[in-house]
Amino acid sequence: MTQTPLPVRTRSKAMLLSCSDPATLSLKELRYWHDKGLKIWRKQVPDLAGFSEQSGFSWLDIKLELARRLLASCNFCVHNCRVNRLNGETGYCRLDAQPRISGSYLHWGEEAPLSPTWAVFFSGCTMHCLYCHNWRETFDLAAGAVLNPEDLANTLLKQKSRYRTISLIGGTPEPQLHAIFELALALDPSVTAPLVFNSNATLSAEGLDLMEGVADIYLPDFKHGNDSCAWKLTKISDYLNTFCNNLNAYVQQGAAVLVRHLVVPGHLECCTRPVLEMLAKDYPGVAVNIMHQYRPMYKAADRPGLDRVLDRDEREQVALWVKELKLRTVA
Numbered sequence: 001m002t003q004t005p006l007p008v009r010t011r012s013k014a015m016l017l018s019c020s021d022p023a024t025l026s027l028k029e030l031r032y033w034h035d036k037g038l039k040i041w042r043k044q045v046p047d048l049a050g051f052s053e054q055s056g057f058s059w060l061d062i063k064l065e066l067a068r069r070l071l072a073s074c075n076f077c078v079h080n081c082r083v084n085r086l087n088g089e090t091g092y093c094r095l096d097a098q099p100r101i102s103g104s105y106l107h108w109g110e111e112a113p114l115s116p117t118w119a120v121f122f123s124g125c126t127m128h129c130l131y132c133h134n135w136r137e138t139f140d141l142a143a144g145a146v147l148n149p150e151d152l153a154n155t156l157l158k159q160k161s162r163y164r165t166i167s168l169i170g171g172t173p174e175p176q177l178h179a180i181f182e183l184a185l186a187l188d189p190s191v192t193a194p195l196v197f198n199s200n201a202t203l204s205a206e207g208l209d210l211m212e213g214v215a216d217i218y219l220p221d222f223k224h225g226n227d228s229c230a231w232k233l234t235k236i237s238d239y240l241n242t243f244c245n246n247l248n249a250y251v252q253q254g255a256a257v258l259v260r261h262l263v264v265p266g267h268l269e270c271c272t273r274p275v276l277e278m279l280a281k282d283y284p285g286v287a288v289n290i291m292h293q294y295r296p297m298y299k300a301a302d303r304p305g306l307d308r309v310l311d312r313d314e315r316e317q318v319a320l321w322v323k324e325l326k327l328r329t330v331a
């Protein structure tokens with residue numbers, strides 16, 4: 001009988017390294033041990049049989065300590081603000097070191113293979129979409145609550161028969177790596193539901209390395225097909241490069257990947273078409289969820305062209321492109 005492989009997150013917790021207590025290590029030493037773990041992981045990620053360093057602290061312990069130290073000069077995402085979040089300083093995401101959530105509950109609205117999920121809605125974001133559908137929860141940080149990862153781990157244990165996956169959503173989860181690792185460490189070993197990193201795909205290079213071995217499934221939003229629209233509508237620069245760097249890393253990590261694309265009215269030729277072409281050409285094995293539920297939320301209601309839902313012609317055009325490009329879709 002073949003055994004179901006453990007989720008990625010569970011295996012990174014089981015991978016022990018012969019280092020001292022991470023709390024006693026310098027930043028340089030933490031990076032050394034994290035890189036050492038990464039090399040071992042990339043060699044033998046499928047199973048830990050024959051793994052020789054079975055004493056000491058886990059690779060996940062090192063990730064947590066390293067993420068906590070990096071908060072003193074935050075580089076979790078591509079904004080690379082280098083602010084000291086431990087001292088209450090804030091960067092683009094406006095978050096200090098305290099992880100904040102707007103809610104955490106059973107959610108049926110994700111793609112069929114992921115639902116039902118236990119969704120953790122993080123406050124704060126690495127983009128500022130003027131059509132944001134969750135803008136109150138995302139940008140009004142005071143309206144959220146401080147997350148206690150241990151309490152959440154207890155809830156996830158009690159509720160484990162009710163959900164198929166655990167989703168880290170927002171906003172976006174990139175600014176919360178320290179909380180995610182604390183949660184992953186606190187989860188009872190019997191909680192083996194895959195961890196879904198549902199994000200803007202804006203992790204920095206170090207953020208990507210840190211998430212490797214923790215996320216079981218990546219679910220990035222591919223928002224725009226060119227840098228100019230991305231800047232005008234979501235206030236991020238160098239968008240395509242950032243998104244593709246993240247997507248390439250997810251694929252290389254060997255994690256499951258599912259891409260989302262929200263069709264924005266009036267942005268079919270400049271954004272939807274190039275997004276679909278890139279996915280078809282460069283990521284043919286990756287499934288995509290084409291979302292037609294755009295609503296003129298947040299600041300979009302006052303923007304001519306963005307102040308409406310998609311019309312029938314636009315929906316039909318996208319369906320024709322999906323067929324022409326032979327994209328694998330999920331809903």
Ligand code: SF4
Nearest residue numbers: 074077081091093175
């Ligand atoms: S998570 Fe990103 S946006 Fe937030 S402070 Fe760190 S580098 Fe800046």
